[in-house]
Amino acid sequence: MITVAFVCLGNICRSPMAEAIMRQRLKDRGISDIKVESRGTGKWNLGETPHEGTQQILNEHNIPYEGIISELFTKDDDFDYIIAMDQSNVNNIQQINPHLSGQLFKLLEFSKMEETDVPDPFYHNNFEEVYNMVQSSCDNLIDFIVKDANLGEE
Helix, strand or coil, X not given: CEEEEEEECCXXXXXXXXXXHHHHHHHHHCCCCEEEEEEECCCCCCXXXXXXXXXXXXXXXXXXXXXXXXXXXXXXXXXXXXXECCHHXXXXXXXXXXXXXXXXXXXXXXXXXXXXXXXXXXXXXXXXXXXHHHHHHHHHHHHHXXXXXXXXXX
16 A cells, blocks of 8 residues: 655645545546545644545535545654655655655646646635646646556556
């Protein structure tokens, strides 16, 4: 089983949105060998469900998010692929665990966008824009993981 963690600051907006979208895209593509989770690097929202803006945009696109709650990225987390939403998340992840065994990327490395960081909708209320950025990157990320981990689609 290949493991993927999406990581943002509070784990209530961007990373749970990415977790839900990725789970749905994997299901749509019939891929069951990839397990997806999300984490935050800050402790403020631990145990909370996704932000109401994230819930609203996921509901609009019929993407389930049940069971997703905010969890903290720790030095003991061991994922095959760690996908950060922005450069500050990358920096935080590297401070928490400077000896990562998994591969660390920023999500937009898998997009065709000029932007390099997914903005935090908690501060900008741009949930639709963030949804589009995340959604447009997930299939390319899945393609990368399938090839990199030598998985065959079912």
